[in-house]
Each structure stands twice: as structure tokens, then as C-alpha cells.
Amino acid sequence: MADGIERRDFLRVMGAGGAGAAMFGCSDQRVQKLLPYVIPDEEITPGVATWYASVCHECPAGCGTWVRTREGRVVRVEGNSHHPLSGGALCSRGYSSVQGLYNPDRLKEPQVRDGGEFRSISWEEGEALLARRLRKGENHLFLTGRLGLAMRNLADDFLAAVGGNRVEHETLSEAPLREATRIAFGRPFLPTFDFAHARVVYSFGADFLETWLSPVEYQRGFARMARVDAHGSKGKMVFLAPRLSLTGQNSDEWVPLRPGSEALVALAMAHVIVGSSGGDAGPYERVLESYDPEYAAEASGVSAGDIESLALQFLRDAPSLAVGPGVAGHHRNATAANLAVHILNAVTGNVGRTVRLRHVDQGAPARPFGEMRSAISVMDRTDVVMVHETNPAYSLPPAAGFREAFAAAGFRVSFATTMDETTHLCDLVLPDRHALESWGDSNPRPGLWAIQQPAMQPVPHFKARQTGDVLLSVAARVGRDLGSPTFFDYLQRQWRGIRVAAAPGEDFDSFWLETLRKGYVELPRPVREESLPLRSPDTALSFEAPSLDGDGDFVLVVYPSSRFGDGKQANRPWLQELPDPVSKVTWHSWVEMNPRAADRLGLRDGDLVRVRSPYGQVELPTWRYPGIREDTVAVAMGGGHQEYGRFAGGRGVNPMRLLPAEVEQPSGTLVKLATRVVLEPTGGRRGLATTQGSPRQYGRPIAPAVGLAALMPHERGVGATAGVEVGRGQEERARPQAFPQEGGRFDQYDQETNPRWAMAIDLDRCTGCSICITACQSENNVPWVGEEQVVMGRAMHWMRMERYYETVDASSAGPLDIRFLPMLCQHCGNAPCEPVCPVYAAHHTPEGLNAQVYNRCVGTRYCANNCPYKVRVLNWYDFGDVAEPLNWAFNPDVTVRGGGVMEKCSFCVQRIRDVQNRARLESQRPVEDGEVVPACLQSCPAEAIVFGNLRDPHSRVAQVIQDQRSYRVLDVLLDTQPAVTYLKKVTFHEVDSG
């Protein structure tokens, strides 16, 4: 400064004068201890991360993971980038598994029911008690979720030794698809689907981007299909269902057919295709004759002309792919509906091309709810009922009578990690270890096996034992030694068999170590996929729309939550605060209703309404959603836990309470689309804890799109347009690689040697799945704030998934065109936040990063007020103080910010530094393009994000932003010169505004 006093000196003297103590610089005078190892672990270098390959345990998809540990503690889970399913990505549930591991509500030790209360006991007592009860009877029951290969075999061995049956209960079972595949092709298993090579996908309500079968893999395939290729064509998705799920929101055309009429529409399409191409319907030829488009039109509400043109498009744009219906469409004729979709695929010639029928042993029961219902009916005559990895007291409709039957069983034992609803009813609780501390395996695909290896020693807060070890020990106690002292030994014995198939020439030890290192083992895929003809049905099926119970005005759709599945992941604050990708609501449940229907009932957003079916009633706040039919309402699964811990307990409602306990006959699955409901406004209100401000853009150029026809043909495709003059002059001036601007505030920085970090996000690939938000939260120690604070607009995510409704025509009454925009700090070259900071905490680095220096920040919030993108968030109340041991999940490479400090996206600067440090250590080589991988990019299954150095003209990001679709948000209006370039979404309809 001019008068010779520096700000820093002034502050220092102020501090000294104020505190009256001689505190200098940053040194910390507190006494801290340094505890070295007694004997060092060979795999651990302090300060350097160790990675272990494993497999995700959150859903049956079985994505391969890499688990990052520091000093022996798990700090993060990421997708294994070599794994054929995850390909480096993972879903929000997978990323949140560290919050399952360090969940403060995990069971601390074995407990036994003593009177009405649980009393802690030792493992010795617990195992002895179980052995005693098992010896007393011989008719036992083991209720499990979907288990890994070895664990399933062990459970069966155990039951063979002690006497009894095993029943698998999985709410989200796709049994109707499995049964339909058996009926159609004689193969009783789930097919796999090749989305990437389809040119057109028809989803009859299969939510393959969120929950259906293998969402990470299918999302990658879908994004590849839907991009504009070098020939200027783009894959198309049509969504045929009463409600737009996230998958539906990504479709190019929505056909809002009546609930339950999928089979008729699919068969009518097959009818048209057979008539037009002579496709072979085999034994279904006669059936197809009677299902013409006129008949389907009457039942579905879709016009016969539309059905016909959809069918012809499906035939023309081969290879095509039809999928569904998924869990939300499991009605009384769900198997028939899946069969109809198989027939549609078969007559179009998709079987063996996009629908693959190689055998896979997913170990699911033939009749998931059917078996459970039989088990319930005999439970009072059962001696010991054991429960592992399933929670039927929560996930079954009360009408199933599980709680009553369970109470009548002789003795109830739970092997759970957390006190859930079923465990709460048990007599003995033997806490299981979390998957990240346990051995296991999975076989999610034919010829693909993966080992789940423990990535750390058990979290010391919990005296848990792996259930496999407990079963072996208890079997020995009842005098039935199963031949293995530990589950690890049992697992290895099983893998000796897999070794024979997977690596015939190798010795077991090297095979085992190599598989552990890699995380999986895969047989080479056959060159040709099998195409099977349709077989005559051996079961009586009805393709008609199913009957629905009750006489309300609305059909109830109950769908699996993309955040919680059927509720298993509900006690994780990251997921509770993750805005639902469709509704953007956090922390509680809602009922989705078409605005016109809501208007008739006089309901605004947040007005409470009683939803009443013949089987029960719940009270929910309204969320008005144009993506649902007027005669339909929808509620997500996963809420309404009574037990299950502090983050889930008492939050939201469980829609299963509205359903009958009915079996869909051919497949044995629980019927979920079964009832009509009556809506009764209660007059009460509850503010929606939503993170979406305005649902529309109101003409602002935030998430513009471009029509496919308007793309210049010779420039279609990413990166094909280098050097071409683009856009308006205004945009040209603000090119991000021009940083620092001449005469700007940053021109003192050296242009040559410093990188200019920049990002490009392709909105044509982004599906709005919001996985990046959880990945960012996990990487950057982003705190959660709770429902009350979210309502006040204080959610702290560094990334926000904005969702805007547009319409395909100007009347705003036409079909929806839904746009997504991942919004993060734009790292502006001319950042409005920087000049307003009184303490230089918002600061531009020579690398073009807009850095936030936490220790300078005094929390004036001027920067957030001046940020046009609203990406700066203030930590109001020390939200980083979390319950032990959730703090173990913090990334040690990122500061945990205190209260009163502003924070925001840093472009994962810790990863940039890590790469720079490593590059420097390895012979001073430069950082290579693509080497710095921010957490959001790493997590994106759709491969929508590119990151790199703009000053390097050969970097991928520099090439991608040359695309004719590129734009920068609000730059035209504000001259902020962002480092984040977006590529416009490409639509099939014309877009006038650009």
C-alpha cells in the first residue's frame, strides 16, 4: 500500500494488541503427540493413499470399486476404471458406502432381549445362546437379502447342518423380467442389455439410469448411444410410462400411457412390425393378430397412429432396444408386460444384438415374495428365525402380516449392521461387519467374478463379527463342523472352483493375488451373441391392463428411490441431503401430482394431503410435477423408517403401507402398482426442503439447447470443429483460454508456464443423475446441514444439479423438454466474487483457479451475494462437526472448514497438487493431459465432463470447447469469462431461442 503499511502487518499487530499475547504467524502452540507404528505395515506410507480393489455391496449390480485408504483407514470409495461394469464410475449409493461403514448408529456389540429391553452381551455368550437355541429345534428359517456367491453357499451349508430353509427377500427384485425371459426363451435369468449400440431405445418404465438392474453400466451405454456421432445422427429414447422418472426426463419423447397398458402397446407395435416386415413372432403370431393398434389405443390412451409410427421407427432405426417395465410397473400382469416387450424385441431382431441371453447366476429366488409369504404362514411353527441383509418388517406392506408372524416364531436372531425395524423385533442381535471390513464375492455377469476384500481393520467403535465367521463358529458349536475355520478360508475354497474355470493354467495363489489386485476376473466374451427363437408359453398369461383396487381418482405409483433403493441406504446424511434427481427435495418424502390435478384439489407445493388406499393411509406434502399423468400420483420408497438411526428415523413416509400383500402370479413378485388412492387435503402445510429455485429459465440463457437439424452438418460431433469461427463476437472476446485478459486484473501472471485449468461439460450427455454431487461431497468434506437449514437455503453442496422445464413448442403447453445443468464454481477469469472480498479470501491463482482461502475468510458473504452463479456457500454453524466416527470419512487432503467460512468448488485443487507433486517427483515430467481427474469427472458414468489445461492446444478440453455447441453460462450478459464451458443439449425438435 501507498503509505507503507501492509494489510498483513496491520492484521498481525491488531491481533497482538487485541489478544495481548505474542502470537506470530501460523504456528500452533498446542501440544500434540506423534504416534509412530510399532511395526510398520508394508503397504502403508504415511501421507500416501493406498488403494484396494473390491466390489460395491450397495445393490446387486456388483460394480467394481477402488477403495482409497490413508494410514489404514477407508476415506473414499470410487469406481474401478478397468472394471467392465463400473468403468470408473459408481452411483451415489456406492459413494455413500463409507457413511455406512462409519455410521454412528451401527450396532456396537451383541445384544440380547431381556424383558422389553436389549442388554449387551459378549460374543461368547451370543454365539453360545444361538447354538443352544439351534440345537433345541430342527425347523429353522434363514431370511436373507441377495447374498454373494460364497455367502449364499455357506448359508445353505449351514442350514443343511442345523436344519431349515432359506428364503431370499428382495423388494427390488426384477422377478417378472426373469420369469418372462424363461417363458419367452427358456432361460430363467435376467438378460443383459447393450444400450451403447442401440440407435433407439423404448423404455416401458424401466428406470435404467437410476435403479434398474445395472444403472451405472447402462447409464454409460445410454450416454454413448444418445450422443451425436460423426455422421450427425443421435440415438433416441422414448419413455412409455405414466410418470417421468429421471430416466424418463432424459427421453426425447414421452408417451404417457395409462398405468398397466404397456403390454398392449408393446404387442400392438409388434403387430405393426410383423405386418410391415414379416418379422417372426413364432408361437405368438396368432396372439399378435388380435392386438392391433386400435385396441391398444383404447386401453392406453395413446393414439393408434402414434403407436404405428413408433413401431415403424423402432423397426427402421435398428438395432433398437425395448426394456421394462421395472419395479414401479410391477402390476398384477407384470410378467406378461415383460413378455410383451421381449416379443417386441424378438420380432424386431434385437435378441442377440441388444438383448443378450447368456447365463448369469444371480442367485435370486424363483418367487421372491411368494416364498416369503409361505414362510410367513409357517413362522409360528419355526424354532429359530435368522435375518441377514434384509429388513422385511420395513419393506413389506403391513398387510403381509410379517410383524405378527415374526412375533410368533420361537426365537429371532438378527445379523445386521444397524438397528433396523426387523432387528428391533429380534431376541438376539449379532452385529455384522460392514462390507468394507468383510470378505465376500459376487458374480454379476456371466464369466465375471469379483472379490470383495476388506479395505481396513474393523472400525474399533463396533465389536462386530462377519456373519460368515459367526455361522461357521456356531455350526462348530452345535457339532456340525463345516470344514472351514474362517469365512476367508471358506471363500478361498469356493474360489478354487472358480479358478478352474477362469484361469485353468494358473496356480491358485497367484490367481488369487492377481484377482485381489485387479478386483475381478473375467472370461473372454464370445464373439457372437446368441439369438434365440421365441418359445410357446407354458403359463397362462393375460396381457390386458391389470385390475386396480379401490375407487379413488388416482392410480398410485410406488417407485424405488435412486438415493435409498428400497430404504437400505436411508441412514446416510449425504443421501438424505442429496436432492432427489427428479423432485430436488431433500430429507423427507413427497407425493408427485400433475399441476392440473393439484389445481382441482386446490393444492400448492408443500400442502399436506392424505393419501388413502384400501390398505392404509399416509400424509405427505404435495409436489406439483408436470411429468406425471393427471390420473396418477407417485411416492418414492425408502422413507418412513421407525428405527434405523438418527438420519433416517421418523423421516418421510413408507409408501409400502398403501399396498396389498399380493403376489404377481407367474413371477411371485410383490405387486407394487396395485391400487387407486383417494387424496384428501388436510389443510396443513410443510415447506418442501427443495434446492431448486425456479423451475423455468424465463428466457435466460442458462441451459440452452440446439436442434439436431440446426447443427452444422460438417461440424457435428465433439471436437470436430477445431479452428472454426464460432458464435457471436461477444463470446469470442471472452474465450477462456485468453486468460489472463490483457489489461485485466491478472496480467501479472506468467502466461507461458502456468496451466489454465478449465472444464467442459456436455449437457447432451449429462443425465442429471446427481452422482457427481455425492462424489464431490465425499472428496471435499462438504458438510450436510439438515432439513431446517435446507429450507432456509443453506445447503452447502459445491455442485448443484439445476433442472429446467422447457416445452418443445412455443405455446408452453406442449410436451416437456427437460434440461439439466450441473452448476459449480465457474472459476471466472473475471470473477465478480474477488473484488468484493475485503480480506482477499476470494483470490485468483496464477493457474486460473478461483481459490477460496479459508483461513482468511471472515464470513462477510459479500462474495456469495456478488456471485451470479450462486455457487458459494457459507458454513453457518460448524457443520463440519459430525458424530464420531463419521469424521473418519473425512478426506485428510482437504481442510475441514469451520463455521463462518465461505466455501465452494476448488476444481479439486488437492488432486491437482497431488498430480503435480507426483509428476515432479518422477523426473520432473510435465503433467499429462487427462491426468488430473476432479471427483465429479471421475464419478460421471455418462462421461459428460472433461478437465484439463486450456493453454495446451492439444489438450482434450481445449479441443472440446471448440465445438459449435459450446457456450458459457451468463458470460454473454456479465463478461465473467468462466473456465467452465458447457456444450448445449441436442434435441430432436427445433429450438428457436438457441
Place this chain on the structure above:
Amino acid sequence: MKKPWLVVTVTGVAALTTLALAGSRYGGAPPSPPAPVVAQPIAFSHSTHAGQFRIDCQYCHFSAERSVAAGIPPVSSCMGCHAVIQGRNAPEEVRKLREHWQRGEAVSWVQVYKVADHVRFPHMRHVAAHAGNLDCRVCHGAVEEMEVIQKVAQPLSMGWCVSCHRDEGASDGCSVCHY
């Protein structure tokens, strides 16, 4: 309405400004408080090990060249020598070490050098040959002459870090160390 507190504040600020003008310039090392000599659980002598026997720093601080952390030697490293070496200078202290080893218990050293929690100091970027190639003594002083390790003249303040970064042509952007 009178505002007596305002008068006091203004006077105070003026006084402090005068003080600051007389004070040291940014970048220069401010006077350090006398470094307290901390008692360690075992009276380990750096002067014996690093001075008399010329054991390389990184023999014990094993990860300084490849990690952000220099590494505190595990008890097994000490025992590598002291299983046979009685320690003529301080047999009592070696006995304590052996007891730790027998009990399988880590030695709970008192931390002497510490940068604040919001500072990221990567040792390898300063020590490794390809990177900073700095002598450990630049920051830690003449450790080989210290009977008891203690913080010497270096204040570990930001100004001290930045002045070296500027002299050596290293980046002085905030996010180099603060993130």
C-alpha cells in the same frame, strides 16, 4: 448522542497503526518467541545419531522424499540397531525403548514442528532431488547439533514460507498451500 467507544476505537487503531509502521515489513522474519524445550518420553539425542554417527535423516524419517509426511520412525526401526546396541551414552533411555518394544507400544513423541491445520506442507516437494532438493536444515536447523530437538529460529510463519518461495521462484499462489 455520544459514542465513547468510537473515540476509544479510533485512538486504538491510530496507536496500532503507528506501531505497525514501526514494525517489521512483510516477508521479513518476525522475532520468534523463545522455543520451549519440550521433554520427550525418551531422551532421544539427535546429536548422537545424526551428529556423532552421521546417520542420514531419511534413514529414520523414511518417507520425506515420497510423501507429504516425513515419517516418524516406527519402534521396529529403532530396534533394528538397539536390539544389539546397548547405548553407552544413555543406557537408561535405550532400556525404555526396549520396554516399549516388548510391550508392543508406540512411543508417544511430543510434536515439535507443526504447521497450522489449514496449511498443506508436502515434504517431498521440498526434499526430493527432482523437486526442491533442500537440505533438511533449511527449515529444521542444525539438528545434528541438538541434544534435544527444538524449534530454532524458523517461525514457520506464512511470510517466512513465502519469502523463500519468492526467492526460489516457486509459486506464491494461495492455493499452493491452502486448500
